[in-house]
Amino acid sequence: MGRWEPGARERLVVAAVDLFTEQGYDATTVTQIAERAGVTKSTFFRHFPDKRELLVAGQETLSRLLTEGIAEAPESAGPLDAVAAGLKRASGALGPENRELAPRVKAAVAASAELQERDALKSVSLAAAMTTALAARGVPDPAAAVAGELGLLAFKRAYTAWSEGEPGAGDELAEYVQTALDELRAASASLG
The missing domain is CATH 1.10.357.10 (Tetracycline Repressor, domain 2)
Incomplete structure (x- = not known):
């Protein structure tokens, strides 16, 4: 999935929730969230300042x-x-x-x-x-x-x-x- 495809913000939230559920919040990295969502790490940071903000998007x-x-x-x-x-x-x-x-x-x-x-x-x-x-x-x-x-x-x-x-x-x-x-x-x- 390319970084320019629509819905990156929503995909990042879903990916984060899935990873937080699977392996815990502390063990989940921004890189893992971005990879799961099919976007780059820089795309993550265009939408969120840190992983904590994902759940209050x-x-x-x-x-x-x-x-x-x-x-x-x-x-x-x-x-x-x-x-x-x-x-x-x-x-x-x-x-x-x-x-x-x-x-x-x-x-x-x-x-x-x-x-x-x-x-x-x-x-x-x-x-x-x-x-x-x-x-x-x-x-x-x-x-x-x-x-x-x-x-x-x-x-x-x-x-x-x-x-x-x-x-x-x-x-x-x-x-x-x-x-x-x-x-x-x-x-x-x-x-x-």
């Missing part, structure tokens, strides 16, 4: 979609409804290939302290993006922070349920996200 896009969805929610939407709009928009960007890859990513992260740290930073970043977007809508702190954290928790719960479930027709991540957010909304209301 879509974080910037996810943050942008969350923020845009929150910003575009109707003015009358409360904080959690605005978060729901952001989550719906972001969920639409994740398809069957993400669902298929998710269990392997989860296993790779679970096996590496370095990847666990990076995953935790990703979570903080996504919650912060939602909180900032809510603040831009005029939602005061701490309501914006609580809504952002609930949005993150809903997304994580939904993503886990979606990726571990059996794929089926009409089985979109957005459905799981809305259910998880509704459950968290009810749970927080019951706290008194």
Whole structure:
């Protein structure tokens, strides 16, 4: 496969996840990832600064979609409804290939302290993006922070349920996200 063929970024992610699963994160080199993906090492570095960044490849896009969805929610939407709009928009960007890859990513992260740290930073970043977007809508702190954290928790719960479930027709991540957010909304209301 030539380095100029399309999909190099996606192939690099899949190759990395496969290698991390097969031989562990620490034992996997950038050279091995590039070879498995059918690209050169320099192509790897055009897409990623290091191998750790492979597993958070879509974080910037996810943050942008969350923020845009929150910003575009109707003015009358409360904080959690605005978060729901952001989550719906972001969920639409994740398809069957993400669902298929998710269990392997989860296993790779679970096996590496370095990847666990990076995953935790990703979570903080996504919650912060939602909180900032809510603040831009005029939602005061701490309501914006609580809504952002609930949005993150809903997304994580939904993503886990979606990726571990059996794929089926009409089985979109957005459905799981809305259910998880509704459950968290009810749970927080019951706290008194």
